Amino acid sequence: MQLVEAIESRRSVRAFLPDPVSQETVREILRLASRSPSGTNMQPWKVYAVGGAVRQGIADDVAAARERARETGVEEHVSEHRFYPPDMRDPYRARRREIGWGLYGLLDITKGDREKAFAQHGRNYTFFDAPVGLFVFIDKHLEIGSWLDLGMLMQTIMLVAREYDLHTCPQAAWPPYHRIVRKWTGAGEDEELVAGIALGHEDTRAIENTLRTTRAPLEEITSFAGFE
Ligand SMILES: Cc1cc2nc3c(=O)[nH]c(=O)nc-3n(C[C@H](O)[C@H](O)[C@H](O)COP(=O)(O)O)c2cc1C
Numbered sequence: 001m002q003l004v005e006a007i008e009s010r011r012s013v014r015a016f017l018p019d020p021v022s023q024e025t026v027r028e029i030l031r032l033a034s035r036s037p038s039g040t041n042m043q044p045w046k047v048y049a050v051g052g053a054v055r056q057g058i059a060d061d062v063a064a065a066r067e068r069a070r071e072t073g074v075e076e077h078v079s080e081h082r083f084y085p086p087d088m089r090d091p092y093r094a095r096r097r098e099i100g101w102g103l104y105g106l107l108d109i110t111k112g113d114r115e116k117a118f119a120q121h122g123r124n125y126t127f128f129d130a131p132v133g134l135f136v137f138i139d140k141h142l143e144i145g146s147w148l149d150l151g152m153l154m155q156t157i158m159l160v161a162r163e164y165d166l167h168t169c170p171q172a173a174w175p176p177y178h179r180i181v182r183k184w185t186g187a188g189e190d191e192e193l194v195a196g197i198a199l200g201h202e203d204t205r206a207i208e209n210t211l212r213t214t215r216a217p218l219e220e221i222t223s224f225a226g227f228e
Helices: 003-009 023-033 052-072 092-106 114-129 144-163 175-185
Strands: 045-050 132-139 167-171 191-200
Touching (some): 003 144, 023 045, 023 132, 023 144, 045 052, 045 144, 045 175, 052 114, 052 132, 052 175, 114 167, 114 191, 144 167, 175 191
Antiparallel strands (some): 045 132, 132 191
């Protein structure tokens, strides 16, 4: 696959087929993605790939935890870092609303429909039914610069997946459940869960996969100076 084709065909897929992805393929994707650049070549990432019974165990534990939190009103599972500012401003607020309501619109979830929204958010924790989940961790000793490196790795994973006709969804939904993920993967207390990535074959009949996101025009996100 050509690079441009991989870039243009990558998108966040939120419904996967049960078709398996072999460990060999996952290994090859991760091997290629490990060529991603990192500051001073520190390669600060650690990826835990899960499938089969481990993937299912994690999904079941998170589902039970979410149900418990809903019943008791007490949230025992919290992230070790803050992902977004609590007072989100424009243009970011407007952009995230566009994608949020775009997705909910397709799924017929209206404002205030908390049951459906809860269920849709819960789809994150089955990896949207993808057979493989990847958990990306960073050593807690490291700083913000190394977090940038994890983004490089994640993007390369997602682009390389296209080479194998696979799709992905990056997921910041996972860090609150780091304790459950640690229990099943053996990740250490000295490592911090940054994100998950769902990996599998797209269910092309699923309505949520018809979502196409927009991008701000170049003029809004760039500035040029000094060119002849
Ligand atoms: C770091 C990161 C975290 C994300 N977390 C989630 C998530 O938890 N759940 C989800 O459905 N999508 C998640 N997304 C997907 C974004 O919503 C998506 O990338 C964005 O809307 C652009 O759409 P596209 O990926 O289809 O181009 C995440 C994306 C990134 C880069």
